[in-house]
Amino acid sequence: MNENQKKSSFSERVLKRIKSEKVKMRPRIYFVLRGVFIALSIVFVAFFILYLVSFIFFIFRISGIWYLPRLGLPGFGMLFVSSPWILILIAMLLIVILEILVKRFSFAYRRPILYSILVIIVIIFLGSFIIVKTPLHSGFFWKARENQLPVIGTFYRQYEMPGPSDAHRGIISEITDEGFCIEQPNGQAIDVIIVSDTRLPGNEEFNEGDAVIVLGKQINETIKASGIIKADSEFKEFIRYRGPRPLRPIPSR
Amino acid sequence: MGQKNSEQTDEEIARLVQSGDIDLFGILVKRYEEKIKRYGRKFLSNFQDIEDIVQEIFIKAYKNIRSFDVRKKFPPWIYRIAHNEFVNAIRKESKSPLSFFDPDTLFPHPVSKENTDKQIGKEEFEQAINKCLDRLDPKYREPIVLYFFEDLSYKEIAEILHIPIGTVSVRLKRGKKIIRSIYQKSDYQI
Numbered sequence: 001m002n003e004n005q006k007k008s009s010f011s012e013r014v015l016k017r018i019k020s021e022k023v024k025m026r027p028r029i030y031f032v033l034r035g036v037f038i039a040l041s042i043v044f045v046a047f048f049i050l051y052l053v054s055f056i057f058f059i060f061r062i063s064g065i066w067y068l069p070r071l072g073l074p075g076f077g078m079l080f081v082s083s084p085w086i087l088i089l090i091a092m093l094l095i096v097i098l099e100i101l102v103k104r105f106s107f108a109y110r111r112p113i114l115y116s117i118l119v120i121i122v123i124i125f126l127g128s129f130i131i132v133k134t135p136l137h138s139g140f141f142w143k144a145r146e147n148q149l150p151v152i153g154t155f156y157r158q159y160e161m162p163g164p165s166d167a168h169r170g171i172i173s174e175i176t177d178e179g180f181c182i183e184q185p186n187g188q189a190i191d192v193i194i195v196s197d198t199r200l201p202g203n204e205e206f207n208e209g210d211a212v213i214v215l216g217k218q219i220n221e222t223i224k225a226s227g228i229i230k231a232d233s234e235f236k237e238f239i240r241y242r243g244p245r246p247l248r249p250i251p252s253r
Numbered sequence: 254m255g256q257k258n259s260e261q262t263d264e265e266i267a268r269l270v271q272s273g274d275i276d277l278f279g280i281l282v283k284r285y286e287e288k289i290k291r292y293g294r295k296f297l298s299n300f301q302d303i304e305d306i307v308q309e310i311f312i313k314a315y316k317n318i319r320s321f322d323v324r325k326k327f328p329p330w331i332y333r334i335a336h337n338e339f340v341n342a343i344r345k346e347s348k349s350p351l352s353f354f355d356p357d358t359l360f361p362h363p364v365s366k367e368n369t370d371k372q373i374g375k376e377e378f379e380q381a382i383n384k385c386l387d388r389l390d391p392k393y394r395e396p397i398v399l400y401f402f403e404d405l406s407y408k409e410i411a412e413i414l415h416i417p418i419g420t421v422s423v424r425l426k427r428g429k430k431i432i433r434s435i436y437q438k439s440d441y442q443i
Binding site: 012017023026031103106109110111114 | 279283308311412418
């Protein structure tokens with residue numbers, strides 16, 4: 001059998017198989033729909049990651065652990081210990097899934113993984129910073145407190161106070177000779193004693209109504225503070241009220 | 254018809270097959286049968302049933318021919334299908350499956366010039382490859398086969414393997430280094 005006959009017999013065998021097994025060409029729409037499905041999966045996973053990462057940023061803020069690094073190395077240690085690691089691991093896993101989906105497209109597989117991962121991370125972080133500035137999570141948070149948010153409401157309630165046991169959040173209700181008194185979100189009042197080795201980043205002055213995070217062991221109803229951080233007004237809103245969302249002032253005309 | 258079709262490009266024939274001319278697919282099979290078989294024999298050096306796998310590749314190509322964009326080149330498309338089938342065959346046979354993640358694709362790598370290493374000592378090197386190919390990791394074996402035996406460019410290999418061009422360059426460089434070391438250990442000189 002010469003080379004041409006051999007070639008013919010192989011191609012004939014392939015054609016014979018196609019015809020006898022009635023092998024069908026997949027229609028173009030199949031590939032279009034598959035492309036659309038992958039693109040939609042990418043969009044869905046990307047939005048889910050954006051929601052999750054912005055939620056992580058949000059609970060960092062409302063729990064007060066966002067402010068801990070201001071206390072230096074011990075603050076970073078507490079931040080590490082009290083971070084919501086399960087959510088962070090889920091977000092990382094989803095980023096890997098997103099990378100695998102994106103790698104199906106030539107614009108991604110033609111470049112090193114490092115580039116596409118970096119682009120994904122930058123987009124996710126920027127998007128999450130923007131989302132956390134919108135009322136999305138705070139709106140869900142208040143709805144969850146009022147038990148008006150089914151399914152995801154549990155998350156907001158569960159992660160409301162994940163801070164470390166030695167970090168106490170509250171609003172200064174009274175200035176005392178030794179420091180001040182704070183009212184915690186659960187309504188309990190605690191005396192805070194400031195001593196010479198209490199870390200006070202920025203040497204800020206404390207006034208009644210300030211929202212603070214006090215670090216230190218609570219003995220009875222007193223804390224000898226090892227560090228105090230003054231938080232911003234947004235944080236104050238979240239720790240003041242245990243009940244329904246506060247009414248916003250009507251803007252003056 | 255035969256004369257006319259032999260002058261047509263792969264892409265033109267693929268377009269006609271897409272519109273329903275099954276018999277013209279036979280021309281594409283004839284044109285690529287030997288190339289794909291050679292690629293398979295070199296890449297899957299320990300396999301006996303290459304012909305069955307190659308037949309399966311052409312059946313898959315026929316099924317999916319409407320996913321081929323006729324504005325692009327046909328060879329990378331058919332070689333991509335062949336690559337997937339060969340990798341699947343290795344996965345089925347191998348006790349330690351091929352890894353999904355390859356650190357070579359993680360960071361950018363500089364791309365070396367293509368033609369220089371093809372010309373210098375090509376014949377001797379091809380002999381060395383033939384003797385050592387089955388002892389080479391599949392991830393280095395495949396780009397070496399595509400580059401030295403199938404005469405494909407870095408860009409085409411990158412398209413077939415879905416990896417960056419820099420990774421193709423680095424795998425070829427490492428593959429050649431491994432072949433040299435295997436060859437030298439066997440008391441040969443290249």
